[in-house]
Amino acid sequence: MLRKNDLDAFIDYLQDSSGLNSGNAQEIVFPETEQEALDYFKEASQNKIPLTISGAGTGIVGGRIPWGGTILSTEGLKKIIDIEKFKDKPGGTALIEPGVSVEQLCEEAAKYGLIYLPDPTERNAYIGGTVAANASGAKGFKYGSTRWHILGLHVILPTGQLLNIQRGEGTIKNKLHIPIKNGIALSCSLPAYSLPKVKNTAGYHIFPGSDLIDLFIGSEGTLGMVSKIKVTLGELPQQDFTSVIFFKIQAQALEFVLKLKERTYQSRRQKKINDIDAACIEYFDEYALDILRGKYRQIAVGQKAAVYFSQDVFDEQGMNIMEEYAGFIDSLKIKDNQIWFSSSERNKELINAMRYDLPVLINERVKENGFSKISTDISVSDYNFPAMFEFYERRLRNTSIPFCVFGHIGENHLHVNLMPENERDFLKGKNLYLEFIQEAVRLGGTVSAEHGIGKLKREYLKIMLGVKGIHEMAVIKQTIDPDLILNQGTIFEESVFRPL
Ligand SMILES: Cc1cc2nc3c(=O)[nH]c(=O)nc-3n(C[C@H](O)[C@H](O)[C@H](O)COP(=O)(O)OP(=O)(O)OC[C@H]3O[C@@H](n4cnc5c(N)ncnc54)[C@H](O)[C@@H]3O)c2cc1C
Structure with missing residues (x-):
């Protein structure tokens, strides 16, 4: 196994896409087999060496940044x-290592007429990283988060044991109980x-009746390293019906979203195959459209919002x-000149x-500004979304901080992106963010629907779950990491640990 301990070898691994600059490390190791990873975990455990697992570094909450x-x-x-296509029903499965990228899996699956459905926007992310974050893609409105698609995991525990967990084989009863070897088990009470x-990825997913595998999915590498993954694959659709509708009045965009969701829920309830069943419903506010217009001149001036939606279409439909x-x-009396259809490849x-470009363009702009962006990852229920949206509107109306709002409106999950240009606005932005978090929690929502807590959002998790x-x-x-060596600083501040 390759090991390097000069700064040049790991300087890039001291960062991720969060803009956080606090990383430091003494060594980097590159296992090429599960056994090599396992051996290193044993060495780290024996010598109590802090260990941080690194995926592709596309995470935006600082999770892989080593301390x-x-x-x-x-x-x-x-x-x-392995990729297996089912013979008797649509879809299949893949067995992969954690460093396979979303792009690599999608390309390989397509050769079998299959598709990896969670599909987060950032296709360079590794599947191991997406399992750790319980990431979701644009089509989460239909296909949910990564969790929905994980059938089995190998997990290397911080104490150097390898667990093989298959979905359905480890229902949690009234306590956590993980047998590890010779009658020894890791055991503790449930939260x-x-x-x-x-839609949520914040907080360990464990309660009576839950599946042990779900504790590790979304745990951001704090409980173990995912070293092998079995995922479900869907049938590759023949077409992808995609459209964007532009609105000069924002309320009409929101009305359109509501109607599209109602219609989709209705056809799902009635199990209609040849009907509207949107996989993805995304929202762009006027400022997001301004940013996009810098690259896509085709976007007409004066639009107050746009809604992007898509549906996978199979031959028979x-x-x-x-x-x-x-x-x-x-x-809904929407005019032809408001609509872009995927009528041609172009x-x-x-x-x-x-x-796909919007988050990238925002990140470029933020880099130019020299201040980290402040981006919400809040989701609330259908019922509470109008109240949350109204709150965003009210608080953003008079802010001097450049911002834009976009994201997964189908799941009531918008990213409010504040892009401060100076220290004063940065601090104001943080306060505004805190207000959004407090309101989301008051409305029963989450502080992180897909990006996780990492090192950046620990104080917000505290607001959601309480001390x-x-x-x-x-x-x-x-219980799982008694020497607290794994992913130090991610999710937990050191001060929360007490002797067991
Ligand atoms: C432009 C852009 C667009 C994005 N779009 C989306 C989106 O649509 N949806 C979404 O959910 N996210 C999105 N993200 C965030 C990011 O892609 C995801 O969080 C992704 O899951 C991170 O994967 P990674 O391999 O880069 O992990 P890293 O950033 O390297 O690590 C993330 C966390 O996972 C842990 N980890 C990594 N590998 C393992 C492993 N094998 N076992 C255990 N723990 C591990 C790390 O320790 C860290 O805590 C986007 C990011 C960018 C920059």
């Missing part, structure tokens, strides 16, 4: 071990907190779906590029 010790990079673990019943959408859009590319909830999580962490 001392060794970095274990998963980039050498990039084998797609009493309830997690928000919305074909024209029916297009006709259903045409009738639906017509019934149009489709343009629409998708627009969707008691954080201590309940810390008990689980200490």
Whole structure:
């Protein structure tokens, strides 16, 4: 196994996409097999060496940034071990190593007529990193988060044991109980907190009746290293019906979203195959459109909002779906000149590029400003979304900080991006962010729907779960990682740990 201890070898691994600059380490190791990773974990455990697991570094909450010790990079673990296409039903499975990127898995799966459905926007992310973050993609409105698609995991525990966990084989009863060897088990009580019943990745996912595998998914590498992953794959759709509708009045965009969601829920309830069933509903406010216009001149001036939506279309559905959408859009009196359709490859590319480019353009702008962006990852229930949206509007109306709002409105999960240009605005932005968090928690929502807590959002998790909830999580962490060597500083401040 390659090991390097000169700063030049790991300087890039001291960062991720969060802009946080606090990383330091003494060594980096690059296992190329699960056994090499396991051996290193045993060495780190014996010598109590702090260890931080590194994926592709696309995380935006500082999770992989090391605070001392060794970095274990998963980039050498990039084998797609097996892809199986079901013979008797659509879809299949893949068995992969954690350093396989989203792009690599999607390309390989496509050769079998299959697709990896969570598909986060950042395709350089490693699947191991997306499991650790419980990441979600644009099509989360239909396909949910990574958790929904994980069938099995190998997890290397901080104490150097390898767990093989298959979904359905480890239902949690009234306590956590993980047998490890010779009759020894890791055991502790369960947290009493309830997690928000919305799209969520914040807080250890464990309660009576939950599956042991779900404790590790979304745990941001604080409980173990995911060293092998079995995922479900869907059937590759023949087409992807995609459209963007631009609105000169923002309220009409929100009305459109509501109607599209209602129609989708209705067809799902009635199990209609040839009907509207949006996979993705995304929102762009006028300022997001201004940023996009810098690159895509085709976006007309004066639009107050846009809604992007798409649906996977299979052969047997074909024209029916297009006709259903045409009738639906017509019934809402939306004019042809407001709509972009994926009627040609060129149009489709343009629409998708627009969707994928926005976070990248924002990040470029933020880099120029020289101050980190402040970006929310809040989600609330359908019922509470109008109140949350109104709160955003009210608080943003008079701010001097440049901002834009975009994201997964289908799941009531918008990213408010504040892009401060000076220290004063940065501090004001942090306060504004705190107000958004407090309001989301008041409305029963989450402080992180998909990006995780990492090192940047620990104080917000405390608001969501309370000090008691954080201590309940810390008990689980200490049970599994008694020397607290793994991913130090991620999710937990050191002060929350107490002798067990
Ligand atoms: C432009 C852009 C767009 C993005 N879009 C999305 C999006 O649509 N949806 C979304 O959810 N996120 C998105 N993200 C965030 C990011 O891509 C995800 O959080 C992703 O899951 C991080 O994967 P990674 O491999 O880069 O992990 P890293 O950043 O390297 O690490 C993230 C965390 O996972 C841990 N980790 C990594 N590998 C393992 C492993 N094998 N076992 C255990 N722990 C591990 C690390 O220690 C760290 O805590 C976006 C980021 C960018 C920059």
